[in-house]
Amino acid sequence: MKVGLLTGGGDCPGLNAVIRSVVRRIANAGGECVGVLEGWRGLVRGNTRPLSVAETDALIGLGGTILGSSRTNPYKNPETDVPLLRRHFAALELDALVVIGGDDTLGVAVRLINDFELPIVGIPKTIDNDLKLVDFSFGFDTAVNVVVESVERLRTTAESHRRVIVVETMGRSTGWIACFAGMAVGADYILVPEVPIDVPHLLGVLKYHRTPFKNHAIVMVAEGARYTDPELLALEPRPFSHPRLGGIGASIAEIIERQTRIETRTVVLGHLQRGGAPTAHDRILATRFGLAAGELVLQRRFGTVVTLKDARISETSLNTTALANCPLDLGFYQDAATFFYEPYEPKTKE
Amino acid sequence: MKVGLLTGGGDCPGLNAVIRSVVRRIANAGGECVGVLEGWRGLVRGNTRPLSVAETDALIGLGGTILGSSRTNPYKNPETDVPLLRRHFAALELDALVVIGGDDTLGVAVRLINDFELPIVGIPKTIDNDLKLVDFSFGFDTAVNVVVESVERLRTTAESHRRVIVVETMGRSTGWIACFAGMAVGADYILVPEVPIDVPHLLGVLKYHRTPFKNHAIVMVAEGARYTDPELLALEPRPFSHPRLGGIGASIAEIIERQTRIETRTVVLGHLQRGGAPTAHDRILATRFGLAAGELVLQRRFGTVVTLKDARISETSLNTTALANCPLDLGFYQDAATFFYEPYEPKTKE
Amino acid sequence: MKVGLLTGGGDCPGLNAVIRSVVRRIANAGGECVGVLEGWRGLVRGNTRPLSVAETDALIGLGGTILGSSRTNPYKNPETDVPLLRRHFAALELDALVVIGGDDTLGVAVRLINDFELPIVGIPKTIDNDLKLVDFSFGFDTAVNVVVESVERLRTTAESHRRVIVVETMGRSTGWIACFAGMAVGADYILVPEVPIDVPHLLGVLKYHRTPFKNHAIVMVAEGARYTDPELLALEPRPFSHPRLGGIGASIAEIIERQTRIETRTVVLGHLQRGGAPTAHDRILATRFGLAAGELVLQRRFGTVVTLKDARISETSLNTTALANCPLDLGFYQDAATFFYEPYEPKTKE
Amino acid sequence: MKVGLLTGGGDCPGLNAVIRSVVRRIANAGGECVGVLEGWRGLVRGNTRPLSVAETDALIGLGGTILGSSRTNPYKNPETDVPLLRRHFAALELDALVVIGGDDTLGVAVRLINDFELPIVGIPKTIDNDLKLVDFSFGFDTAVNVVVESVERLRTTAESHRRVIVVETMGRSTGWIACFAGMAVGADYILVPEVPIDVPHLLGVLKYHRTPFKNHAIVMVAEGARYTDPELLALEPRPFSHPRLGGIGASIAEIIERQTRIETRTVVLGHLQRGGAPTAHDRILATRFGLAAGELVLQRRFGTVVTLKDARISETSLNTTALANCPLDLGFYQDAATFFYEPYEPKTKE
The missing domain is CATH 3.40.50.450 (Rossmann fold)
Known part of the structure; x- marks a missing residue:
């Protein structure tokens, strides 16, 4: 044979x-x-x-x-x-x-x-x-672990400078990696394609986090997360004209920094998540x-x-039917959101 | 509350x-x-x-x-x-x-x-x-990954000296860690409490492995693996009188070295498997x-x-019923044994 | 006291x-x-x-x-x-x-x-x-090791897709990290602020590398590396208008892909290099x-x-005298350049 | 050529x-x-x-x-x-x-x-x-880092069980690895061949360490560290008859546990220190x-x-002269000993 x-x-x-x-x-x-x-x-x-x-x-x-x-x-x-x-x-x-x-x-x-x-x-x-x-x-478990190890590194620098760090992960149409890695690092917020971005809620949670016991924050965002608010939709593509570079992570970071006055940085993990043992x-x-x-x-x-x-x-x-896509199970997202400062019930896309 | x-x-x-x-x-x-x-x-x-x-x-x-x-x-x-x-x-x-x-x-x-x-x-x-x-x-997934990382280190030294390395893992009564880590590193043989040690078969597989494409071997053994052959049972406790030190790994290594004349070393991973992130x-x-x-x-x-x-x-x-123990699922062992030089059908204990 | x-x-x-x-x-x-x-x-x-x-x-x-x-x-x-x-x-x-x-x-x-x-x-x-x-x-040794571990991950994906990967490291005015990490991963080319970028030489080396024994390439570039060729200087800022995102790495990657037709990707390691144990x-x-x-x-x-x-x-x-800066020792760069396909004698800035 | x-x-x-x-x-x-x-x-x-x-x-x-x-x-x-x-x-x-x-x-x-x-x-x-x-x-830097990573794992289990863990490293005639790794993990005590083992001092330091801010201890010991006290010399080989298994680490652990009543464990890192990237x-x-x-x-x-x-x-x-051996520089040992609970001035062998 x-x-x-x-x-x-x-x-x-x-x-x-x-x-x-x-x-x-x-x-x-x-x-x-x-x-x-x-x-x-x-x-x-x-x-x-x-x-x-x-x-x-x-x-x-x-x-x-x-x-x-x-x-x-x-x-x-x-x-x-x-x-x-x-x-x-x-x-x-x-x-x-x-x-x-x-x-x-x-x-x-x-x-x-x-x-x-x-x-x-x-x-x-x-x-x-x-x-x-x-x-x-x-491959998924490896990708999630790579994100977790990277965030552990980023956390010490976030703490030292009292920053918000926005970590953009893979996930053009689904938030599995962002959600699982976010849960595993205890992210302060997680943005995924399956849940419309609620900017006021995000900013609210981050403000709460600047409390005595925590001086920094980690925001995970899947590359495919998107705004639904028309004003932000208009805003999003403006400063980031080059498709390979300016992603949703940079956009979110800019909004956070502008609105909260907290120093904010973005890291795009990119191909690191695909490679290695x-x-x-x-x-x-x-x-x-x-x-x-x-x-x-x-x-x-x-x-x-x-x-x-x-x-x-x-x-x-x-x-063809067998090859259907599968969005993030929102039960996982709800579990992860338990650890946002205010627990969050995600609204699904209509 | x-x-x-x-x-x-x-x-x-x-x-x-x-x-x-x-x-x-x-x-x-x-x-x-x-x-x-x-x-x-x-x-x-x-x-x-x-x-x-x-x-x-x-x-x-x-x-x-x-x-x-x-x-x-x-x-x-x-x-x-x-x-x-x-x-x-x-x-x-x-x-x-x-x-x-x-x-x-x-x-x-x-x-x-x-x-x-x-x-x-x-x-x-x-x-x-x-x-x-x-x-x-x-905790189990972490333990398995620690064993895998350790064996990756041991493999380069096994290769350089053309040795057999016997890696003793945790598992007093079950072989889950040894079997999963063994499958993940492509171990040349795996010994678990659920399958009686078949020394002739082990030695046979190791001899086959000294072939052109491989000059070393990794043998995984759960600390609770045991001989059934009366002669070996008599032999086992002799050279290793101190209970904390001389385990089944050292015993197996001695048998391999004596019978195959291949230089053999033992590493007992011990508490490394419990700790860390x-x-x-x-x-x-x-x-x-x-x-x-x-x-x-x-x-x-x-x-x-x-x-x-x-x-x-x-x-x-x-x-009490809910707390029953659960031995290694032998389906996993058979999957791992596919990669021994001669595929091996384990005999369960009677 | x-x-x-x-x-x-x-x-x-x-x-x-x-x-x-x-x-x-x-x-x-x-x-x-x-x-x-x-x-x-x-x-x-x-x-x-x-x-x-x-x-x-x-x-x-x-x-x-x-x-x-x-x-x-x-x-x-x-x-x-x-x-x-x-x-x-x-x-x-x-x-x-x-x-x-x-x-x-x-x-x-x-x-x-x-x-x-x-x-x-x-x-x-x-x-x-x-x-x-x-x-x-x-901190320097840690940063270099982080870059090395990251490149090891990127290498397997570069190999699978037969790509060039451009890795942008820290180093606004010096190439210590890029050079040391580049030497440690066996980079195919290294670009540092202390040596003017010689685009034709870079492209020449990369073409040589698409030979039977190697199907991919890793190019290390310190964020402060700069072109001296006036034409490229004119080109550089054009496609990358946002200062936080479009760096020299993306610029180099675009030139490589355009000129060699080899698929090329950029990874900006950023804050990962500062953090962690x-x-x-x-x-x-x-x-x-x-x-x-x-x-x-x-x-x-x-x-x-x-x-x-x-x-x-x-x-x-x-x-003030004691606080003087110290550029990369070019002896290290020459050692690293031994492993470019054609050994390269760097010209220092005049 | x-x-x-x-x-x-x-x-x-x-x-x-x-x-x-x-x-x-x-x-x-x-x-x-x-x-x-x-x-x-x-x-x-x-x-x-x-x-x-x-x-x-x-x-x-x-x-x-x-x-x-x-x-x-x-x-x-x-x-x-x-x-x-x-x-x-x-x-x-x-x-x-x-x-x-x-x-x-x-x-x-x-x-x-x-x-x-x-x-x-x-x-x-x-x-x-x-x-x-x-x-x-x-190879030395790699070995030291392997020991450090291993001790980081062992520390969490030592903490959970309020134990002393004795980590035996390579070093038959010199304490370079034990001393450097010990300094890097903040070991509570370090035993090397270049400094005679002073059991009363070791026990004294460990008792001090069971204070409010620390509930466990890490003792690093090079495999070649030796007692000089004739009584202990007589004791040492007794329980550990098999040369490959019973080392100085197990002996020290037994003395610590017997004298301080603190639960003590030994880990012999062995070949792990030689292998890997x-x-x-x-x-x-x-x-x-x-x-x-x-x-x-x-x-x-x-x-x-x-x-x-x-x-x-x-x-x-x-x-032959060029090939002379070089013991551990005791300046490093003194630096490491600064962090024992009572700073310790080592006596060199006479």
């Missing part, structure tokens, strides 16, 4: 652990694996590398993906790229393809299954933890996902994707 | 996060908390300290317990200590007592509930993760346990204990 | 270790200490706190400064603030004042010594390591600086400042 | 950084390198591997040595091993050999230089920091040592060894 593996989309800690795990499961059953390079691009171009147990055995703690990744979507040029992809798939004589990726990468898999019945097994990957397929995705939790989850996918391949249960629901690993059909 | 808190048994990362969380939940509802010092001993002796939001707000990342801990059991001297405990409980005018501890500490709570209907809410604590009440306990996972779990216990107190649902089943926090009656 | 302590300017890891050390040395000799809050502002306003051995003993590993800090300079309002400062100094009945700060904070001390013979002992503090007084300053090196250096300053106080050798030259701690007169 | 490299003796963080650095310096000058495997054993047996820039470029952060190491001394079998070593040296057509090792490994180099004028350049390596050749050796300091020092050795090779200045004195890298003749 010959099994291809590919990793697509943004990298995340645990991808190499998944690769190692699939390779071992297949090898133990007498099969062999081949790595497709840089996501779907590798199948379009026919770029591969061998993947033996010897080459992958030591990878469990290595961040990123040795296969490389890309956001190439063969359906963007369906007339040239899809036939190329099929030709290379055939030439490689693959019995199965394990696709590790988020909704974009797995969305291509769905089309290839529907259009050509390619023998695919999917493994969900999302550092933002925003796929319905999984309670928790590998995975935590034990993510190594184990990635390893178990790899074993589950290997098992599905060996049982020839194609067109499936691995899931994690209620702490149990299982699988479901790989189709 | 006046709520007492006590922490008993061995310390573990996350205890302070629980304390902070209960204090905040009660304070938000208008109540106040008081800390009982050094477990049940504090109630027997009447030693307490105030616990305000201001004093506990910054504790989420601090290891150990600011309340101190002990293994004092008032039922060892029931005629003197239990009346003293009741007298101090009454004098403190407590409306409720939140008890954070393992089977011993919570076992005392069960008797106090049964004998005197003390208004108690329990929170399970076990760094070994061996209570049926919880899928995962706070909790991981994000454990901070969040501990915080949520504290909120859940605070809620139970506010609803006067006494005689209950917080649980975590299928990734959901709930509660159950606090009684 | 009653000794005041104050910390001024930007915070840095090791300040609390210095405070603890001075307090202990003075206490061992029978004296007592008092903390002046938030730098010179505390003396102007008369804000202080007690500093006993009990309160400071556990501080060696805590980042920042429990005394708070500010950039207040009483000589900005010499007619009001300087008399206030002298009045509070007299009211506190201080026999000596230990001032921990950089050239600004110590510059005020020089004027107070010259104008009023205040009994001051200085301790140099500069996270940028740019004071002639010291070969290495406490000091390394062992910085704890020890800070402790020894504190002991040396305490000794000078006890010997009533006022008007002095602690120094570190050729690995030895000593002291010198605290005057 | 063809240059051999070998690493001998115990591994230590920074060896791979040295290898990478020599390889790069030689390659930049047009030469090539070859790695001799497992110390002198590799030359006796003729085991080597190629060492290109491509293969070594990414090694700066990797602990241990990719060349492997051993304690093989060809002069133990001078009639067979020395001729074999010379034959392989000739067959490899080496123009020079860079030897990275401690007094044993470099002692062999001295004899080979004296007996056969082999073209050798030495680089001193000692994790214990006990060679006169260097103020500080690479080097700190920034050690990466830079190792890199600069490698560049200096490469330079000496290129200038054909054989029979030399790299040195670090007064913060400057230089070289000296490689002979």
Whole structure:
């Protein structure tokens, strides 16, 4: 049995652990694996590398993906790229393809299954933890821990200068990272896309915090958090014209400093949250996902994707419905908001 | 409402996060908390300290317990200590007592509930993760990560000297830590109390590992792993007469070195696994346990204990049955054993 | 003997270790200490706190400064603030004042010594390591290690996506942090204020690096690095109008991506580099600086400042000459440049 | 030019950084390198591997040595091993050999230089920091930081249980690691081989420490610290018969617990101190040592060894005198002892 593996989309800690795990499961059953390079691009171009147990055995703690990744979507040029992809798939004589990726990468898999019945097994990957397929995705725990370690560093400098520090985390459409990291550091406020920004409440909480027992504050904000107040909406884009740099964190910091007169600083954690060695939790989850996918391949249960629901690993059909996004569970946000100076009941978006 | 808190048994990362969380939940509802010092001993002796939001707000990342801990059991001297405990409980005018501890500490709570209907809410604590009440306990994730970081250090020295390193972890009666950390580092072999030690198989796997792609090996062993072979049982205690020092790790290392002629070293991680800042996972779990216990107190649902089943926090009656121990789920062991050179099907104890 | 302590300017890891050390040395000799809050502002306003051995003993590993800090300079309002400062100094009945700060904070001390013979002992503090007084300053080693750990995380994501990552470090006028961290991570290029940016050479080196054995690159840039080419000078400020956000890192990244067509990302480490627990090196250096300053106080050798030259701690007169800045030793840069693909002989600024 | 490299003796963080650095310096000058495997054993047996820039470029952060190491001394079998070593040296057509090792490994180099004028350049390596050749050796800073991080973990558990924890560090003949780590964690007592153990003083200091502001204690002890009191000398070996396990740490802990009735625990850090990624300091020092050795090779200045004195890298003749050991500078010990509850003036051994 010959099994291809590919990793697509943004990298995340645990991808190499998944690769190692699939390779071992297949090898133990007498099969062999081949790595497709840089996501779907590798199948379009026919770029591969061998993947033996010897080459992958030591990878469990290595961040990123040795296969490389890309956001190439063969359906963007369906007339040239899809036939190329099929030709290379055939030439490689693959019995199965394990696709590790988020909704974009797995969305291509769905089309290839529907259009050509390619023998695919999917493994969900999302550092933002925003796929319905999984309670928790590998990489997420690592990202949250990186944010926590960073905030611990920032806190001592915030204390020394009696500052507010606004920490902008990943999370374009969901606040999982901001909320979990915020809860874990005891953030004084947390802003997430799922809850409209309530500036007066934020400022109120921060003023309360300048009380005897606390002389600084940490505000966590997911990069996708947004104002709803039309005045602020008008304000937001003005001072920050360069899309890569001026984010919601800088905007919030400016508002806080202007309104409270407390010195405020912003830190954008950016790519730090994606990289480095995975935590034990993510190594184990990635390893178990790899074993589950290997098992599905060996049982020839194609067109499936691995899931994690209620702490149990299982699988479901790989189709568009399965790839639905999953916003932050507001129960977690309410738990975290218990520790804002005044407990806060979030209003959901209407 | 006046709520007492006590922490008993061995310390573990996350205890302070629980304390902070209960204090905040009660304070938000208008109540106040008081800390009982050094477990049940504090109630027997009447030693307490105030616990305000201001004093506990910054504790989420601090290891150990600011309340101190002990293994004092008032039922060892029931005629003197239990009346003293009741007298101090009454004098403190407590409306409720939140008890954070393992089977011993919570076992005392069960008797106090049964004998005197003390208004108690329990929170399970076990760094070994061996209570049926919880899928995962706070502190366990931290312990596993400490083992993983330690093994990463040991691996480079094992490689340089082409050695086997035997790493002895906590786990007197269960192999959760050894198995999870072993899976996360890609250990070459894992020995746990739940699976009888099969020396020939261990030696066989290690010989295979001295192959071109690997020049060293990591063997994880829980301190409670035991031989079943009568000859080895006879051998085991001989060279290691001092109970605090000579453990199963040293014994296994000696057997490996003698039989394979590969240089072998032992490292006993010991108390390193209990201390230090909790991981994000454990901070969040501990915080949520504290909120859940605070809620139970506010609803006067006494005689209950917080649980975590299928990734959901709930509660159950606090009684002897609830405190049952929980061995390592062998499914995890089989997953980890996939990566031994020859996959291994564990035989359970008969 | 009653000794005041104050910390001024930007915070840095090791300040609390210095405070603890001075307090202990003075206490061992029978004296007592008092903390002046938030730098010179505390003396102007008369804000202080007690500093006993009990309160400071556990501080060696805590980042920042429990005394708070500010950039207040009483000589900005010499007619009001300087008399206030002298009045509070007299009211506190201080026999000596230990001032921990950089050239600004110590510059005020020089004027107070010259104008009023205040009994001051200085301790140099500069996270940028740019004071002639010291070969290495406490906090610098911690900052370099933070950069190294961050780059290790960024490297795995750079590898997975075959990117160039530009890491902007602290260093407005000197390249110590960028150069040392760059050497420690094996950076592919390092840009520092002491060496004019040579864009063609940088681009040349990066192109060489896209060779079989390496698919990514790390470029370190101190925030104060500058172009000299008039065309680029004209270009630089254009796309980055907001002073807090658009720095030299983003500018360099844009040039690299435009010219080489390699995907390039920027990370600005910012305040992360200032905070958190000091390394062992910085704890020890800070402790020894504190002991040396305490000794000078006890010997009533006022008007002095602690120094570190050729690995030895000593002291010198605290005057304007002593506070001279110290650029990066270009020998270190040449060592680091050995590892650029083509070894590079830096041209110094004329 | 063809240059051999070998690493001998115990591994230590920074060896791979040295290898990478020599390889790069030689390659930049047009030469090539070859790695001799497992110390002198590799030359006796003729085991080597190629060492290109491509293969070594990414090694700066990797602990241990990719060349492997051993304690093989060809002069133990001078009639067979020395001729074999010379034959392989000739067959490899080496123009020079860079030897990275401690007094044993470099002692062999001295004899080979004296007996056969082999073209050798030495680089001193000692994790214990006990060679006169260097103020500080690479690997030492890493070891000290590992001890510090470990003690930070142990401290929270010591606090929770109001315990004394005795931490046994490396240091068979010198106390550099114990003293530096002890100073960096604010140890309550430090025991080193250079200062005879004064049990009554130790016990006195620990009793003082059970005062209101501190409820626990950390005692650092180098594995080579020894009693001088004849009674204790008689006592010491009794309960700890197995040389690998029962060390001075366990012995001290037993005495403390017996005499003070304070619960006391021992942790032996062991091989943890040798492994893992080097700190920034050690990466830079190792890199600069490698560049200096490469330079000496290129200038054909054989029979030399790299040195670090007064913060400057230089070289000296490689002979027996140069390899002298260097005990802990007692000035550092006195600085650390300032923080014992009663400051302590150490008596040096007579």
